[in-house]
Each structure stands twice: as structure tokens, then as C-alpha cells.
Amino acid sequence: MNLLFPHSASPREKLQSRLFSLAAVFLFLNSIVLMFSTAVRMHTWIADLKWQHWIGFAVWLAGYSLVYRRSNKVLPDHDPYLLPIIGLLTGWGLLEIFRLDPGLGFRQTIWLAICLVLVFVVMQFCQLLPILKKYKYVWLISGLVLTVLTFFFGTYPGGVGPHLWLGCCGVYVQPSEFLKILLVVYLAAYLADSMAMHFRFIKLIAPTFLLVGMALLVLVAQRDLGTASLFILIYTLIVYLATGKRRILLVSFAAMVVALVVGYLVFDVIKLRVDAWINPWLDPSGRSYQIVQSIMAVANGRLFGRGLGLGSPGTVPVAQSDFIFSSISEEFGLAGAIAVVILLCVFIVRGFNIALHAANNFQRFLAAGVTAFLASQSLLILGGTVRIFPLTGVTFPFVSYGGSSLLTAFFSALLLLMISNQSEDQPAAIANSRAYLLIGSIYLAGFCLVALAVGWWSVVRSDALLTRSDNPRRVISDRYVLRGEILDRNNNILAESQGTKGDYQRVLLYPDLSATVGYSNPDYGQTGIEASMDPYLRGIEGNTPSAYLISRELYGQYPEGLDIRLSLDLTLQTTADELMLGKTGGLIVMNASNGEVLAMSNTPTFDANQLNEQWSTWMADESAPLLNRVTLGQYPAGSATSIFILAHYLALNDLSEVVPSFKLTLVPGKSSSCAISPGSDPGWQQLIASGCNNAVLDLTREMIPSDVVTLYSDLGLTSQPEIQTESVEPADFKAVNHMSELFLTDAVRVSPLQMAVAAAEVTNGGKVVKPTLVLAYQAPGGIWTLISNENNGEIVPDLDTKAAVNLLQDGDSPVWSTTAEVVDNEKTVSWYVAGTPSDWQGVPIVIVVALEDASPEQAISIGQALFDDLLTH
Numbered sequence: 001m002n003l004l005f006p007h008s009a010s011p012r013e014k015l016q017s018r019l020f021s022l023a024a025v026f027l028f029l030n031s032i033v034l035m036f037s038t039a040v041r042m043h044t045w046i047a048d049l050k051w052q053h054w055i056g057f058a059v060w061l062a063g064y065s066l067v068y069r070r071s072n073k074v075l076p077d078h079d080p081y082l083l084p085i086i087g088l089l090t091g092w093g094l095l096e097i098f099r100l101d102p103g104l105g106f107r108q109t110i111w112l113a114i115c116l117v118l119v120f121v122v123m124q125f126c127q128l129l130p131i132l133k134k135y136k137y138v139w140l141i142s143g144l145v146l147t148v149l150t151f152f153f154g155t156y157p158g159g160v161g162p163h164l165w166l167g168c169c170g171v172y173v174q175p176s177e178f179l180k181i182l183l184v185v186y187l188a189a190y191l192a193d194s195m196a197m198h199f200r201f202i203k204l205i206a207p208t209f210l211l212v213g214m215a216l217l218v219l220v221a222q223r224d225l226g227t228a229s230l231f232i233l234i235y236t237l238i239v240y241l242a243t244g245k246r247r248i249l250l251v252s253f254a255a256m257v258v259a260l261v262v263g264y265l266v267f268d269v270i271k272l273r274v275d276a277w278i279n280p281w282l283d284p285s286g287r288s289y290q291i292v293q294s295i296m297a298v299a300n301g302r303l304f305g306r307g308l309g310l311g312s313p314g315t316v317p318v319a320q321s322d323f324i325f326s327s328i329s330e331e332f333g334l335a336g337a338i339a340v341v342i343l344l345c346v347f348i349v350r351g352f353n354i355a356l357h358a359a360n361n362f363q364r365f366l367a368a369g370v371t372a373f374l375a376s377q378s379l380l381i382l383g384g385t386v387r388i389f390p391l392t393g394v395t396f397p398f399v400s401y402g403g404s405s406l407l408t409a410f411f412s413a414l415l416l417l418m419i420s421n422q423s424e425d426q427p428a429a430i431a432n433s434r435a436y437l438l439i440g441s442i443y444l445a446g447f448c449l450v451a452l453a454v455g456w457w458s459v460v461r462s463d464a465l466l467t468r469s470d471n472p473r474r475v476i477s478d479r480y481v482l483r484g485e486i487l488d489r490n491n492n493i494l495a496e497s498q499g500t501k502g503d504y505q506r507v508l509l510y511p512d513l514s515a516t517v518g519y520s521n522p523d524y525g526q527t528g529i530e531a532s533m534d535p536y537l538r539g540i541e542g543n544t545p546s547a548y549l550i551s552r553e554l555y556g557q558y559p560e561g562l563d564i565r566l567s568l569d570l571t572l573q574t575t576a577d578e579l580m581l582g583k584t585g586g587l588i589v590m591n592a593s594n595g596e597v598l599a600m601s602n603t604p605t606f607d608a609n610q611l612n613e614q615w616s617t618w619m620a621d622e623s624a625p626l627l628n629r630v631t632l633g634q635y636p637a638g639s640a641t642s643i644f645i646l647a648h649y650l651a652l653n654d655l656s657e658v659v660p661s662f663k664l665t666l667v668p669g670k671s672s673s674c675a676i677s678p679g680s681d682p683g684w685q686q687l688i689a690s691g692c693n694n695a696v697l698d699l700t701r702e703m704i705p706s707d708v709v710t711l712y713s714d715l716g717l718t719s720q721p722e723i724q725t726e727s728v729e730p731a732d733f734k735a736v737n738h739m740s741e742l743f744l745t746d747a748v749r750v751s752p753l754q755m756a757v758a759a760a761e762v763t764n765g766g767k768v769v770k771p772t773l774v775l776a777y778q779a780p781g782g783i784w785t786l787i788s789n790e791n792n793g794e795i796v797p798d799l800d801t802k803a804a805v806n807l808l809q810d811g812d813s814p815v816w817s818t819t820a821e822v823v824d825n826e827k828t829v830s831w832y833v834a835g836t837p838s839d840w841q842g843v844p845i846v847i848v849v850a851l852e853d854a855s856p857e858q859a860i861s862i863g864q865a866l867f868d869d870l871l872t873h
Contacts, residue, residue, distance in 0.1 A: 037309025
């Protein structure tokens with residue numbers, strides 16, 4: 001690279017040459033990375049290589065080499081840091097634009113070539129600064145006229161949007177961009193002339209206030225509120241630097257606060273941006289989508305980024321313009337973001353240093369104004385990207401896509417270069433530099449705050465943000481990396497990724513399990529086991545740290561996902577689903593000794609493979625097919641809890657030989673009749689198994705409601721089960737005045753899963769049971785590794801489960817059972833709760849069926865058919 005930027009005898013030129021060489025090497029290496037990025041993402045050399053950006057790099061290298069040589073010739077004493085900083089920022093942005101959209105990259109390359117040619121030509125025009133000063137009113141009024149013309153001839157290059165551009169035939173300019181630098185030129189020239197006349201402060205700023213006010217009115221009428229905000233900042237800072245009057249800062253700050261409040265109340269666009277800034281999480285998929293996705297992009301970059309071409313910055317709307325800093329942060333990480341901040345900080349220091357050493361007031365104010373303009377615009381957009389400020393919609397100078405922005409930034413930089421053409425020993429021409437030091441310090445503090453914010457999102461908050469269901473990068477990764485398979489306990493595949501690399505699609509092979517297995521969908525996020533086991537299915541958990549680190553840092557992707565094995569038995573699941581067909585409710589079959597769920601049936605259900613086509617229909621369906629009724633349904637328990645009451649009673653008392661009547665009215669309007677007929681001359685077993693409420697109430701005659709609530713709490717009916725899918729938060733028990741209300745009303749509401757856990761504890765001899773749906777994962781190398789599901793072995797107090805089970809067993813059948821029928825808001829809920837002894841065939845089983853608007857006989861029929869199926873296999 002030194003062949004293009006040869007060393008010279010001047011220390012300035014040596015320093016500039018080395019800095020240019022470093023910038024060129026950095027861009028060259030990243031051009032190579034971008035060229036192979038598709039191959040790296042696809043893990044194959046067969047993939048097409050990207051080449052378009054090399055044209056941009058070649059134009060950048062040739063153009064800057066010419067500008068570098070010309071600057072050394074016509075501006076031998078110019079600042080050696082400016083061109084390398086501008087060159088690196090421009091080239092960095094150009095590569096990122098090519099990465100996002102090659103078409104826009106070519107357009108930006110053309111604009112860059114135009115800018116470099118103009119700098120090359122105009123650089124030798126030594127009368128530029130005097131002409132700018134002499135015709136200050138002409139320049140500002142011309143900029144205002146062009147901006148006003150957008151009201152009549154304005155257009156939007158993208159088709160739909162604010163009409164802030166002029167042009168045709170594919171070439172457009174935004175006059176408000178030029179108006180920024182013309183404002184700086186006007187203020188610098190006017191204040192330089194007026195300061196020499198020693199005008200009083202009010203007389204000094206009155207004409208400037210009038211013209212700037214006119215410009216602001218035009219911008220507000222255009223709804224170009226970001227540029228309007230920038231105008232206020234530029235005006236305030238230049239006037240303060242020229243006068244040293246701190247009250248101008250206070251007055252302008254108060255004016256901006258008032259303008260923000262008024263704008264919030266008047267303009268929808270400001271209200272939207274402020275709301276999204278204050279709390280973007282209220283509507284992350286709607287009005288706050290841009291800022292939320294920007295923050296996620298920063299979080300995805302972590303420390304060193306995904307690598308150029310390997311991130312997903314395109315998920316952020318307008319990434320090539322307003323949010324290009326988030327693109328850089330995602331693909332270069334915190335390190336890249338800090339590098340950008342350091343470049344800007346050095347630029348600010350050099351800019352204000354140029355102003356302090358300028359030859360006269362005009363050049364001093366102009367240099368300070370240009371520095372403040374570029375620094376303010378950079379700080380506003382970087383701060384908006386990481387949620388320090390509300391979004392303003394301005395561009396990132398030198399980096400963002402846009403011809404008008406690039407022309408304005410390059411012209412501003414050219415002015416700084418020309419003003420900086422002073423000898424090294426040139427003393428500062430201003431005695432009082434405190435205003436410059438104050439403003440420079442504020443900018444440096446602002447950019448340090450940006451760096452801290454990037455660190456907050458990319459390090460501290462990264463894990464929490466990237467695991468959000470509305471993070472599209474996870475789904476994009478799933479298109480390129482195989483997600484682990486989901487298998488049943490017999491290794492039948494339930495869910496897998498199908499297709500080719502770059503187009504993998506998640507497919508559920510047994511759709512009836514959609515409510516349990518869930519889905520991983522780019523539009524609707526994740527649910528069920530797909531969500532809870534995502535770290536294993538995505539390869540984050542279960543892989544070695546080195547394998548995970550290599551995959552993330554080398555490919556910018558997660559490693560290949562790991563298969564998981566569920567406790568579900570597909571054969572039993574199919575039988576359960578066939579029995580539940582046409583019903584509404586939930587069914588669960590559980591191993592009572594270890595909590596393994598063998599079947600979980602929900603009806604009606606949905607097909608996770610058709611989410612995109614049927615989502616709206618399912619959401620509007622009153623039968624709620626998306627609901628997992630087993631884990632999320634809440635049904636009145638009624639006398640379905642009679643087995644628990646019986647076990648508790650037998651632990652404290654002997655069962656009375658006097659059998660209560662099975663017909664008795666205890667609550668006005670409510671009958672305590674049985675769910676099914678207990679037959680003639682029934683005993684305790686028939687009454688409880690038949691769901692006769694008065695039999696249960698007889699057992700509670702010496703209890704108070706709080707005793708029953710304590711029992712339910714010990715059994716887990718008042719807590720949320722820990723299981724690898726969404727489960728219901730426990731409902732609060734309603735206040736009751738009479739024990740009968742616990743069994744005849746909806747005072748106690750539980751899910752079938754909660755009921756199954758409690759029933760398993762009865763069958764399991766009173767030992768606490770923790771339910772599980774996932775048994776193991778297949779580690780690299782094919783080794784199946786168990787996922788711990790330790791039950792703590794605690795015993796539920798005051799339960800004689802053995803006596804209760806023996807009592808409820810009917811004849812030769814090993815199964816104990818009870819049923820119930822409860823009216824819930826004019827909807828009937830029928831329960832069947834049953835289990836086997838703890839030593840039954842080595843695998844004690846419990847079955848819970850809850851049906852809506854169906855008879856208890858139907859629930860009993862389904863449960864008994866399942867037991868028959870288990871007995872025959």
C-alpha cells in the first residue's frame with residue numbers, strides 16, 4: 001500500500017501515509033471476508049462468491065490516492081488525520097452498503113467518485129473561502145429556495161415517503177442536506193463580520209435568528225424534523241462558540257424541550273418516535289420495530305461481531321441509511337463500534353484544534369461550525385440507534401447511503417482541510433478557548449456514552465435480547481443450520497428441519513402434537529418444547545464451549561442443533577388422539593413414579609405446519625385450537641379431588657360404616673347428586689368413584705376450607721408445574737364460606753396437568769412428583785445424555801394413599817378411579833381421574849381426562865379405553 005501512498009520527508013505526510021495504509025489494509029481484508037461470506041455461511045466452497053464490492057474498493061483506493069497526492073501538493077500543511085479518518089469511515093460504510101444491497105453499493109460508489117473528483121478539483125481553488133464569506137446571503141437563500149421547491153416538485157426516490165428530494169431519471173438530491181452546511185457558512189461569515197463591529201448580543205444575533213427561523217419553518221412544514229433539530233443545535237453551538245455566552249445554551253436547551261413537547265402533541269411522527277424511545281417493548285413488532293431490531297442487531301454483535309456478510313443487519317429497516325451503525329455493530333461487534341467512536345472523537349479533537357489555530361474569525365467559526373455539524377449529526381444518529389436519544393432520521397456522515405449526504409459531508413471535510421493548512425508552529429489565535437473545550441468535552445462525553453450503550457446491549461443485555469421470540473435472527477440461523485430433531489421415547493421423529501442449506505423449514509411430522517411440541521416460526525416465534533428446549537435444538541447447550549465459540553466466531557452461526565428425546569410414546573399418543581377426536585378438552589397419561597408424560601392430547605388442536613395460512617382463522621376461532629388445554633386450561637375441580645380428600649381423611653380417621661345418602665341439596669340452586677349413578681345400595685367406593693359430592697362433603701365434616709386449601713397446596717394444585725412447555729399460573733382460590741362451595745362451584749380451578757401431578761403423588765405412595773416431557777439429548781458423537789429430572793422424594797403429609805387406592809379399586813381391576821361433573825358458567829366440565837397401584841407392572845400410571853360440554857360417561861370411556869390399551873401392550 002505504501003506504493004500508492006509513498007513516504008515523504010514531511011513528518012505529516014509520513015503519519016498520513018501510515019494511517020492511509022492501515023485504512024487500506026483494513027478495507028482490503030474485509031473485502032476478502034465479504035467475498036467469501038456466502039461460502040462461509042453455506043459451509044461450502046461451491047457457493048457463489050461476492051465480487052461487486054471490489055469495484056467500490058477499487059474506486060475508493062484510486063480516488064483517495066489521487067486526493068492524497070493532490071492534498072500534499074496544494075495543501076502541504078493540512079491536518080494529517082482528517083483524510084485517513086474520512087477515508088476509513090467512507091470505505092467502511094461503502095463495504096457495509098454493498099453487503100446490504102449491491103445495487104445501492106454501486107450507486108454509492110458513483111457518488112463517492114463524484115465527491116472525490118470534486119474535492120480533487122476544488123482543493124486547489126484557494127479563493128473558495130473568501131467567496132463563501134462574501135456571498136453568504138446568496139448561499140443561504142439559494143439553499144432555502146431549493147428546499148422550498150420540494151413543496152412543488154418534491155419526490156421520494158423510494159416511491160412512497162416524504163417528498164424531500166428534487167431530481168429525475170434516477171438522480172436525486174435532498175436540498176435540506178445542503179442547507180445544513182450553507183447555514184454553517186452563513187453563520188460563520190455573518191458572526192465574523194459582526195464581531196468586528198462589536199455589536200451588542202441581541203443586535204448581533206437578531207438577523208441570524210430571523211433567517212434561521214425561516215429555514216426552520218420550511219423544515220417543519222416539510223416534516224423534516226430531524227434536520228430541524230440539527231439546525232437548532234448548529235445555530236446554538238456556533239453562536240455560543242462565537243460569543244461565549246452560556247445563556248444561549250440554556251435558552252436553546254429550554255427551547256428544544258418546549259419544541260419536543262409541542263411536537264409530541266402535534267406531530268404523530270414525533271409522538272411515535274418518543275414513545276418508541278421511552279418504552280420500545282410495548283409494541284416491538286409494530287411502531288417500535290425499527291429501534292427494537294436495531295438494539296437486537298447490536299446485541300447480536302457481542303464483542304467482536306459476526307463478521308462482514310455473516311450477520312443479519314438487513315432485518316433492521318433502512319439499515320443502509322439511518323441504521324448503518326447498528327449494521328456495523330452487528331458485524332464488527334463492540335470492538336468495531338468503539339473503533340468508530342474513537343475515529344469520531346479524534347475527528348472532533350482535530351476539528352476544534354483546527355478552529356483554535358485558524359487564521360481569522362471566519363475560518364475559526366467555520367471550522368468549529370463544520371466540526372459541530374458533523375459531530376452533532378453523528379451523535380444524534382448513533383445515539384438514536386442505541387436508544388440514548390429518540391430517532392431523528394438523519395444520516396451518519398460519510399458512512400450512510402445517500403448522495404446528498406455524502407456530497408455535504410465531503411464539502412464540509414474539504415473546508416476543514418483548507419482551513420487546517422497552517423504551519424505546525426502556528427499559535428492559537430484565540431486567547432479564550434474555554435467555550436471550545438466545553439463543547440468538545442460534551443461531544444466526547446456523548447460518544448463515550450454511545451460506546452457504553454453499545455456495551456450494555458452487546459454484553460450485558462445480549463443473552464436476554466437474543467432469546468426473545470421476536471428476534472428474527474434466530475429463525476434466519478435456522479435456515480442455514482440444521483435444527484435438532486425432536487423424537488419420541490422410541491426414537492420416532494416428531495419434528496425435523498427439511499430442505500437444503502439456506503432454505504431449511506421446520507416440519508412437524510405428527511401435527512396433532514402441535515400444542516405440545518409447539519413451533520419455531522419466523523413470523524410467530526416459538527412455543528412449546530420448541531421454545532423451552534431451543535438451546536439444545538439450536539446447539540447452544542450440549543456442545544463443547546470450543547465448538548460453540550468456533551461456530552459463532554468463524555461462521556457467525558450457531559453450531560448444528562442436537563436431537564432431543566421426549567417421554568411421549570407415539571403409539572399411545574395416537575390412541576389418545578383417536579379417542580379424543582371430536583371432543584373438546586385435554587387428556588394426559590403420566591408415569592406416576594418419575595413424572596414422565598407418556599401422552600398429552602388436546603382437542604381441538606391445530607397444525608403447526610400451516611401457521612402462515614391459518615393463523616388468523618385459528619385466532620378468531622372460539623374453540624381456541626391454539627390453546628394447550630392440558631397445561632394451560634383451567635377447569636373447576638369439583639369432586640374430582642375426592643381421592644385426595646379420602647387419602648387425607650383415612651390418614652386421620654377410620655372410615656364410618658354409615659354410608660351417606662347420595663342425593664342431598666346443600667346449596668340453594670345446586671344439587672349434590674353424583675356424576676354417574678353409583679348403583680343400588682352403594683358403598684363408599686361406589687359413591688366416591690361415581691363423583692357423589694355428598695360423600696366427599698361427609699369426609700370433610702370435621703374440616704374447614706383452609707384445611708382443604710393446605711392439602712391442595714401440599715399436592716401442588718396451587719403451584720405452577722415445572723415442565724418443558726407453557727404451563728398455567730395457578731388460579732387464586734375464591735373465598736368460600738361453606739365447605740360445599742369447594743366442590744359444587746368453580747372456587748377451585750386447576751389444569752389437567754396439575755390434577756395429574758397430584759394423582760401421581762397418590763399412586764406413588766405420597767411422594768412428590770415432578771412432571772417432565774424431555775428425557776435426553778444426543779450429544780456430539782451420538783451419545784445420549786439424560787436431562788436431569790430429579791424428584792426430591794418428599795412425602796406429602798397426612799395422606800394414607802395406600803388405603804385410599806385399595807378402597808377405590810373395583811373388583812379385579814388394578815385401576816382406582818373417580819369422576820366428577822361440574823357446571824362452570826353454564827358449561828359442563830366432566831373429569832375422569834384414575835391411576836394404578838405403585839407396583840403395577842413396574843410402571844405405575846395415572847390418567848386424567850377433562851372434557852368440556854360432555855358427559856362423565858364419555859370421559860370414563862376414554863380413560864378406560866386407554867387403560868385397556870396399556871394392559872394389552
